[in-house]
Amino acid sequence: MEKPLRVLIVEDSEDDAILMVRMLQKGGFKPIWKRVDNVDALSGAIENEPWDIVLSDYHLPGFDGRKVLATVKGKNLDMPIIVISGFLIEEDAVEILKAGAGDFVPKGHWARFIPAIERELREAQVRREKRRAKQAKEKAEAKYRLLFENMGEGVFQTTAQGRFVVVNPAMARILGYDSPESLIQSISDIGEQLYVNPADHHAFVRQVTNKGTASRFETQFYRRDGSKIWISIHAHGVKENNGNLNFIEGWIEDISERKKSKEALQLNEARIKALLKLSQMTEASPDQLAAFAFEEAVTLTRSAIGYLGFMNADETVFTITCWSKNVMKECAVKEKDFIKGVATGGLWAEAIRQRKPVITNDYSLAAAFKKGYPLGHVDLQRHLSVPVFDGDRLVAAAGVANKQEPYDESDVQQLTLLMQGMWQLIQHRRAEEALKESEERYRILLGAIPDPVTVYDPQGRVLYVNQAFERTFGWGLNELYGLNIDFVPSHENEKTRKAIEKTMRGEEVQFETQRLTRNGTLLDIQIKTSIFRDREGRIAGDIVIYRNITEQKRLESQLLQAQKMEAIGTLAGGVAHDFNNILTAILGSAELGIRKVEESDPLRRQFQQIQKSALRAADLTRQLLIFSRKQPMEYITLNLNFIIKNMLKMFQRLIGEDILIHTELAPDLWNVQGDEGNIEQVIMNLAVNARDAMPDGGKLTIKTCNTVVDASLGRTNPDARAGKFVLLTVMDTGVGMDQNVVQHIFEPFFSTKEFGKGTGLGLSVVHGIAKQHKGWITVDSEPDYGSVFQIYLPAFSGPAKTETEPEISLADLQGKGERILLVEDDEKVREIADKILSENGYVVTAAASFKEALDVFERAQYPFDIIFSDVVLPDEDGLQLVNRLIAKDSKLKVLLSSGYTDHKSKWPLITERGFSYLEKPYKINVLLQAIKTVLDRKSN
Numbered sequence: 001m002e003k004p005l006r007v008l009i010v011e012d013s014e015d016d017a018i019l020m021v022r023m024l025q026k027g028g029f030k031p032i033w034k035r036v037d038n039v040d041a042l043s044g045a046i047e048n049e050p051w052d053i054v055l056s057d058y059h060l061p062g063f064d065g066r067k068v069l070a071t072v073k074g075k076n077l078d079m080p081i082i083v084i085s086g087f088l089i090e091e092d093a094v095e096i097l098k099a100g101a102g103d104f105v106p107k108g109h110w111a112r113f114i115p116a117i118e119r120e121l122r123e124a125q126v127r128r129e130k131r132r133a134k135q136a137k138e139k140a141e142a143k144y145r146l147l148f149e150n151m152g153e154g155v156f157q158t159t160a161q162g163r164f165v166v167v168n169p170a171m172a173r174i175l176g177y178d179s180p181e182s183l184i185q186s187i188s189d190i191g192e193q194l195y196v197n198p199a200d201h202h203a204f205v206r207q208v209t210n211k212g213t214a215s216r217f218e219t220q221f222y223r224r225d226g227s228k229i230w231i232s233i234h235a236h237g238v239k240e241n242n243g244n245l246n247f248i249e250g251w252i253e254d255i256s257e258r259k260k261s262k263e264a265l266q267l268n269e270a271r272i273k274a275l276l277k278l279s280q281m282t283e284a285s286p287d288q289l290a291a292f293a294f295e296e297a298v299t300l301t302r303s304a305i306g307y308l309g310f311m312n313a314d315e316t317v318f319t320i321t322c323w324s325k326n327v328m329k330e331c332a333v334k335e336k337d338f339i340k341g342v343a344t345g346g347l348w349a350e351a352i353r354q355r356k357p358v359i360t361n362d363y364s365l366a367a368a369f370k371k372g373y374p375l376g377h378v379d380l381q382r383h384l385s386v387p388v389f390d391g392d393r394l395v396a397a398a399g400v401a402n403k404q405e406p407y408d409e410s411d412v413q414q415l416t417l418l419m420q421g422m423w424q425l426i427q428h429r430r431a432e433e434a435l436k437e438s439e440e441r442y443r444i445l446l447g448a449i450p451d452p453v454t455v456y457d458p459q460g461r462v463l464y465v466n467q468a469f470e471r472t473f474g475w476g477l478n479e480l481y482g483l484n485i486d487f488v489p490s491h492e493n494e495k496t497r498k499a500i501e502k503t504m505r506g507e508e509v510q511f512e513t514q515r516l517t518r519n520g521t522l523l524d525i526q527i528k529t530s531i532f533r534d535r536e537g538r539i540a541g542d543i544v545i546y547r548n549i550t551e552q553k554r555l556e557s558q559l560l561q562a563q564k565m566e567a568i569g570t571l572a573g574g575v576a577h578d579f580n581n582i583l584t585a586i587l588g589s590a591e592l593g594i595r596k597v598e599e600s601d602p603l604r605r606q607f608q609q610i611q612k613s614a615l616r617a618a619d620l621t622r623q624l625l626i627f628s629r630k631q632p633m634e635y636i637t638l639n640l641n642f643i644i645k646n647m648l649k650m651f652q653r654l655i656g657e658d659i660l661i662h663t664e665l666a667p668d669l670w671n672v673q674g675d676e677g678n679i680e681q682v683i684m685n686l687a688v689n690a691r692d693a694m695p696d697g698g699k700l701t702i703k704t705c706n707t708v709v710d711a712s713l714g715r716t717n718p719d720a721r722a723g724k725f726v727l728l729t730v731m732d733t734g735v736g737m738d739q740n741v742v743q744h745i746f747e748p749f750f751s752t753k754e755f756g757k758g759t760g761l762g763l764s765v766v767h768g769i770a771k772q773h774k775g776w777i778t779v780d781s782e783p784d785y786g787s788v789f790q791i792y793l794p795a796f797s798g799p800a801k802t803e804t805e806p807e808i809s810l811a812d813l814q815g816k817g818e819r820i821l822l823v824e825d826d827e828k829v830r831e832i833a834d835k836i837l838s839e840n841g842y843v844v845t846a847a848a849s850f851k852e853a854l855d856v857f858e859r860a861q862y863p864f865d866i867i868f869s870d871v872v873l874p875d876e877d878g879l880q881l882v883n884r885l886i887a888k889d890s891k892l893k894v895l896l897s898s899g900y901t902d903h904k905s906k907w908p909l910i911t912e913r914g915f916s917y918l919e920k921p922y923k924i925n926v927l928l929q930a931i932k933t934v935l936d937r938k939s940n
Contacts, residue, residue: 580899
């Protein structure tokens with residue numbers, strides 16, 4: 001197999017260069033070569049192209065082999081060069097080899113040519129591999145050095161005797177040194193200088209020696225400033241050939257915060273256990289509760305002694321009621337003064353004066369508040385005191401002393417929380433006693449009120465709820481007493497806070513808000529609050545009366561919705577007639593344009609786009625009329641299974657291949673009575689809604705079944721009623737909706753789609769159609785779990801439509817010269833209708849008004865076969881015109897049309913007379929089909 005070889009030939013003889021190429025081909029190479037014969041060409045070739053080898057003549061016009069070597073080597077290219085010459089003295093040969101040529105081959109000695117090339121290629125490959133290996137090693141060493149320098153953990157290497165050999169910057173930083181060098185220079189004996197407990201160092205070295213490694217070895221180190229930190233060491237030993245330990249290598253991490261967190265957790269658990277035990281002391285008096293809690297506080301802060309005292313009402317006198325057991329053993333003061341004035345109480349009262357915790361970790365130091373203590377008093381080294389508050393009022397103070405280590409914020413937190421918890425329990429106990437005294441009075445007074453009532457203390461804790469509260473919200477007094485009720489939804493927090501502030505200022509407050517019941521139901525509530533006072537005139541709490549106005553709000557909402565629907569219906573009806581006339585002209589013009597141009601004509605696509613847009617606009621108008629119940633209905637007996645099966649093929653095209661459509665249709669499904677087009681609109685809107693909820697594909701399930709609804713459903717759904725119903729279920733596996741969205745989805749123009757992607761009428765139309773058919777719709781949805789829509793339609797006995805009307809081709813819809821009186825006041829619609837009918841075999845006479853139509857009819861030489869009239873004319877309506885003309889010619893057939901017909905006035909008359917009706921805008925084939933159907937119908 002030939003070996004590719006890129007060869008740069010420096011040679012002034014073209015023939016010699018070709019000879020070299022042939023020799024290379026005979027030697028098994030497939031040369032890609034280039035010949036150059038001057039220095040500039042040589043420089044350009046080696047700069048712009050890669051070469052495996054250079055073959056150069058020695059004697060060249062204007063330069064020689066030495067110049068070639070200098071040019072190539074000057075580019076720092078490790079490229080093998082072989083000099084080939086017809087004549088070369090020995091001194092020149094030696095010189096070019098010294099200058100870097102790989103070999104010298106005389107011209108004509110071609111036996112040496114190929115071996116010399118192969119040898120040079122091999123040696124070049126070896127050099128490249130060595131160079132790559134060296135670069136890789138240097139890169140790895142640089143990477144290791146970068147990692148070593150930038151690690152967050154402290155990395156070290158020490159001797160077995162305890163001296164640092166190497167440390168990284170993180171090691172120095174953790175131990176408080178400016179640099180690795182300063183750490184190494186400062187520490188000559190790790191065990192004595194770094195270890196808080198030098199015995200730990202001996203244990204660590206022993207473990208590494210015996211096991212070879214030490215993992216998670218925890219101990220304390222001194223930092224440079226003398227502070228202590230907890231560290232975790234991970235290390236292994238490096239031994240000499242004789243087995244003796246030579247070095248210890250590894251890394252440390254600072255676990256001080258972890259240790260503090262663990263210690264804090266243990267203290268929190270101890271405090272919680274103490275509070276729990278305190279709460280279980282149901283028979284204890286307040287003084288017994290205080291004594292127990294304080295002994296726990298002394299233990300919790302690891303103190304030797306302590307005291308607890310309570311304040312008078314104006315916070316000027318501090319009475320100590322509790323001493324720790326050790327105080328009484330150690331104190332030798334004969335006159336124990338238990339009452340202290342705050343102003344003169346010295347260290348004991350400082351936390352009261354400052355109204356914040358005070359730490360004294362060296363009592364020997366002079367301090368402004370230190371008054372000294374009497375002979376025989378327990379000697380103080382360290383002291384911590386904290387105030388205890390009830391709201392803004394200072395009620396007590398606790399002090400602990402003589403902890404072996406300095407007091408810190410953790411001690412402050414533990415003592416404060418325990419004492420505050422103690423005070424709350426004492427207050428709770430006092431409140432229980434007060435409640436027992438007045439419980440009967442509350443029960444008689446408030447129990448008779450039919451609305452829910454709660455009585456709160458100033459901190460918002462429940463003192464009483466009546467039975468009406470339990471019936472409405474689900475909680476009883478035994479569950480709520482002494483607690484804050486968690487039934488304010490987050491969106492009502494600010495309003496509630498402001499109401500409480502006003503109430504606590506003595507104002508009577510009344511406002512509307514919302515509250516949650518025990519089972520999570522959101523109720524609309526009207527609240528009235530007022531305060532009550534104790535014997536001293538202080539605010540003792542407040543009374544809240546709740547009135548459930550949820551049903552009232554629901555009725556108001558229904559009325560508002562009805563008004564909204566009526567307004568939309570009035571607006572839709574007002575514009576529908578003129579708008580649909582405009583759309584009829586646009587749609588007819590577009591269809592005529594499509595029929596008159598070839599499929600390859602670019603205009604055809606423009607006409608089709610106009611047609612599509614006009615149909616979308618017509619559909620939007622129709623949905624508005626359906627939603628507002630302004631659209632006439634044609635009720636017939638239907639079977640939903642038949643309608644669904646006919647729509648399935650259209651569903652797959654509409655929804656896309658990435659959504660699986662699954663049906664479960666009850667074989668014995670009852671019939672319903674309804675408008676076929678509107679029922680199809682319901683199914684279509686729900687299917688499109690499901691498609692939009694599954695942008696990445698999914699499963700659409702359509703189910704039908706029979707169901708019997710009892711009266712209990714009406715209590716949960718105001719639209720429901722008892723009876724037999726056909727249940728249509730449309731279920732998707734899409735993105736789902738939260739309850740906030742579900743509450744609004746049936747509102748007109750509400751949409752979750754981005755602007756321009758939806759009208760917000762789809763589901764409101766479904767809701768409107770269901771109501772018009774004396775049914776209702778429910779929805780169940782959660783985010784990420786899809787949605788389930790269920791339509792209940794009243795069951796109806798009687799045979800249902802089971803056949804689809806066959807489509808008729810345009811050729812079958814051609815007229816045979818029948819005469820049509822076209823009455824249309826809109827000029828563009830009249831022109832389009834006239835053109836469509838005239839071009840399809842009909843003789844058309846057009847009129848623009850009631851009067852003009854009468855004149856045309858009277859003057860006509862031949863009778864008309866059919867009158868095609870708009871219902872709404874500028875002078876009289878189309879119904880009056882038809883009645884006048886039928887009175888003159890009873891054989892006259894009738895087709896009425898309109899962009900909007902008010903079903904409350906005109907539509908009953910149209911259906912009563914049995915006139916055919918064509919809704920605007922209409923397509924060409926629909927118009928021709930309507931004309932054909934009316935003409936083929938026998939006269940009454």
